[in-house]
Structure formats: C-alpha cells, structure tokens
Amino acid sequence: KAGVTQTPRYLIKTRGQQVTLSCSPISGHRSVSWYQQTPGQGLQFLFEYFSETQRNKGNFPGRFSGRQFSNSRSEMNVSTLELGDSALYLCASSQGVSGNTIYFGEGSWLTVV
Amino acid sequence: GQQLNQSPQSMFIQEGEDVSMNCTSSSIFNTWLWYKQDPGEGPVLLIALYKAGELTSNGRLTAQFGITRKDSFLNISASIPSDVGIYFCAGQESWDNYGQNFVFGPGTRLSVLP
Numbered sequence: 001k002a003g004v005t006q007t008p009r010y011l012i013k014t015r016g017q018q019v020t021l022s023c024s025p026i027s028g029h030r031s032v033s034w035y036q037q038t039p040g041q042g043l044q045f046l047f048e049y050f051s052e053t054q055r056n057k058g059n060f061p062g063r064f065s066g067r068q069f070s071n072s073r074s075e076m077n078v079s080t081l082e083l084g085d086s087a088l089y090l091c092a093s094s095q096g097v098s099g100n101t102i103y104f105g106e107g108s109w110l111t112v113v
Numbered sequence: 114g115q116q117l118n119q120s121p122q123s124m125f126i127q128e129g130e131d132v133s134m135n136c137t138s139s140s141i142f143n144t145w146l147w148y149k150q151d152p153g154e155g156p157v158l159l160i161a162l163y164k165a166g167e168l169t170s171n172g173r174l175t176a177q178f179g180i181t182r183k184d185s186f187l188n189i190s191a192s193i194p195s196d197v198g199i200y201f202c203a204g205q206e207s208w209d210n211y212g213q214n215f216v217f218g219p220g221t222r223l224s225v226l227p
Binding site: 004006033035042043044045048056058090101102103104105106107109 | 144146148153154155156157158161201203214215216217218219220
C-alpha cells in the first residue's frame with residue numbers, strides 16, 4: 001500500500017510569511033503526527049492528530065498549528081516564519097492505538113530566508 | 114524536549130564488520146523503535162520492540178528491548194555499503210488517552226569503508 005505522502009518536498013519562504021504543509025497518511029491509519037528535524041535539535045515532536053482532534057502537543061510556540069480532515073489527511077501551518085524555523089518537517093502516520101509504530105514520510109524541506 | 118542518549122555518535126567501520134549501537138533513557142519506556150535515515154529522506158522503520166527482554170531480528174539487523182525498559186540496542190551484522198546512514202532510536206514512555214509522543218535519540222552516523 002502507498003506510504004506516507006508529504007507535499008511540498010521543498011520550499012523557500014521569507015521571514016514573516018506563513019507556510020502550510022500537507023500530509024496524507026497510510027490508508028487506514030487514523031493518527032498523524034508531525035516532527036521537526038534540525039541538525040542542532042534532532043527530531044522534535046510537534047503534535048499528533050487522531051480522528052480530527054489534536055491529541056498531544058509538543059513544546060512549540062503557538063505559531064505552529066495543525067489540523068486533520070475527516071479522511072485523515074493533515075496539514076500543519078507555521079505563521080510569522082523565523083529563520084530558526086528552517087528545518088525538515090516530517091509527518092508520521094500510525095493506526096493510533098497502543099502498541100503501534102509510526103511510519104514517516106519523506107519530509108518537507110523548509111528554508112526561511 | 115526530552116531526548117534519549119544514543120551512542121556512539123558516529124562510527125567508521127570496514128565493510129563486513131559487525132556494528133553495535135545503543136540507546137538509554139532515564140525513563141521507563143514501553144515501546145522502542147529503530148529507524149534508519151538516508152540523506153534527504155525520511156526515517157525508515159527497521160525494528161519495533163514492545164516487551165522488555167524482546168529480541169527481534171530483521172535480516173542482518175537485531176534489536177533488543179532492555180530488561181530494565183530503559184535501554185535498547187541495535188546490532189548490524191556483516192555490514193555492507195548501503196548500511197551507511199543515520200540510525201535513530203525512538204521510545205515512548207506510556208500510552209495514555211493523550212496519544213502517542215515518541216522521543217528520539219540524536220542518532221548514530223554510520224560510515225562503511227570498502
């Protein structure tokens with residue numbers, strides 16, 4: 001079956017702009033979680049959505065937000081971009097129940113200039 | 114945020130050698146996952162562990178969930194050039210109604226010399 005699909009793969013934005021990233025999970029998976037990966041901080045958990053509800057949230061400012069649609073597809077949004085937001089943003093999907101593993105997409109590379 | 118301790122940070126080995134890396138946590142985990150990430154790509158799941166003491170293999174890869182539930186190791190036997198990449202461990206403390214929140218190690222960068 002198809003894996004986790006993220007779009008766009010690469011994008012460049014200017015400071016102060018906003019960006020929306022999209023993720024389509026593996027068919028049948030109801031949980032989508034988002035991670036930020038940077039060389040300095042590694043993989044950091046942003047938030048998780050399950051059945052259109054944010055179920056868990058990491059320690060990121062309110063400029064980072066997300067949502068999930070009824071078909072389990074998810075979007076994350078970053079407003080008022082800062083240079084430090086440049087990172088690889090990874091989406092992961094799972095069935096969302098105890099004992100599950102998470103499967104990552106290829107990520108969206110965001111560069112803020 | 115919380116991170117796991119993962120060692121070694123990097124390693125250079127000869128093709129054909131065996132590799133061992135490990136992850137430790139100050140917290141008790143109920144799930145350990147091991148991933149490999151190639152440059153410019155997302156992490157790919159290698160092995161998932163769910164029970165203390167569990168030993169699981171996937172081809173040349175073997176991973177174990179430590180008895181204390183605070184550590185895990187990954188072994189790669191007879192390394193080949195395509196094993197090059199960054200290996201991450203990930204753990205989850207507990208499952209609750211607030212869903213899943215995996216924490217990741219900083220990664221072990223593996224280089225294989227021909």
